[in-house]
Amino acid sequence: MDIIRINELEVYAYHGVYADEREKGQFFYVNADLYVDTRKAGMTDDLNYSVNYGTVCEFIADFMKNNTYNLIETAAEQLAQALLLEFKPVKSLLLEVRKPSAPIALEFGSVSVEIVRGWHEAYIAFGSNMGDREKYIDDALAAVGKLPQIEIEAISDKIVTAPYGNVEQEDFLNGVIKVKTLLPAEELLQILQQIEQHAGRKREIHWGPRTLDLDILFYDDEIIATNNLVVPHPDMKNREFVLKPLMQIAPYKVHPVYHKTIKDMYDELR
Known part of the structure; x- marks a missing residue:
């Protein structure tokens, strides 16, 4: 540069x-x-x-x-x-x-x-399977977009997906956004968790139902492993509800650990 x-x-x-x-x-x-x-x-x-x-x-x-x-x-x-x-x-x-x-x-x-x-590039997965799912998601994206330190650059379609894990629950509405942000990864996580809490998110059952879920999938090409945050998201290679919307907005994004594109990972999962 x-x-x-x-x-x-x-x-x-x-x-x-x-x-x-x-x-x-x-x-x-x-x-x-x-x-x-x-x-x-x-x-x-x-x-x-x-x-x-x-x-x-x-x-x-x-x-x-x-x-x-x-x-x-x-x-x-x-x-x-x-x-x-x-x-x-x-x-x-x-x-x-x-x-x-x-x-x-x-x-x-x-x-x-x-x-x-x-500025940093980040990809954030969103999901909801309680109440008015679309409103929870739209309100969350509006809250993210209002922050001066974050600019939303791309939004995938919202897709209906079966729940992940062994907990019986309603189907999810899922998608992914691409943002650029001035926030360090940990501060970005804190902001996303505040938005989740505002939506009434409760962390009671692992992989259980939730009003709103916001997960950082990628942060630049960094590999982060702390008590609070692991990036890239450790289980994304097994999650079609993450890879499919990522395919829409970043098919050739390369995973910094697996050194494979999102398209390659999606094709392998299917």
């Missing part, structure tokens, strides 16, 4: 743990590497296909001046998110907020925080 680089942008702002810093202010310096595909702009000489670095600098300056945080960690985090939401061609960024006048009683050059943030 190409880089648009901004070095040592000087901004007078009011961030700091101490009240004196937030009242009197001090100079901060911002460095930003914006990862953008500049090929089309370079071939056409048209700024509409790139990002105007002058506009980005003004945005950074306004953001740093108009917001006040105790920590430069917070200033960097919030500025990174604001930049990614405002300038859509930016896929990711490396951002440094430098504080040369930090209140340290020693000789030093400066202190800074440097972070890397960007």
Whole structure:
């Protein structure tokens, strides 16, 4: 990916743990590497296909001046998110907020925080087999779509499927969405669980009936195994109700563990 680089942008702002810093202010310096595909702009000489670095600098300056945080960690985090939401061609960024006048009683050059943030691709399975199944799903997708850190890019058809496992229950309505998100995988999981809880989801019977089920199938090409989250979803290769809707929106997505496309996995399961 190409880089648009901004070095040592000087901004007078009011961030700091101490009240004196937030009242009197001090100079901060911002460095930003914006990862953008500049090929089309370079071939056409048209700024509409790139990002105007002058506009980005003004945005950074306004953001740093108009917001006040105790920590430069917070200033960097919030500025990174604001930049990614405002300038859509930016896929990711490396951002440094430098504080040369930090209140340290020693000789030093400066202190800074440097972070890397960007958009991630995720696939999320949805399902319901209690009450008004379609409404539970539609409400959940609407809730996901309202979050500024998540953009829904594709939605499969809703398909009726027989229940999975040995629990006798009603048929499910299932499908999959593709999203891009600024959230780390664990934070995305927390958001999805909150939406499930709002729909009255209760985790009482394994593979049992539920008002709403939202599962992260893929998160970029990462392999994640924590106490709360396993990605890719460990049993998806055996689930037609996952693979069939995935076939609609991502047939050639490659599973990072099995190194097979969704189409290959679906054909093998059938």
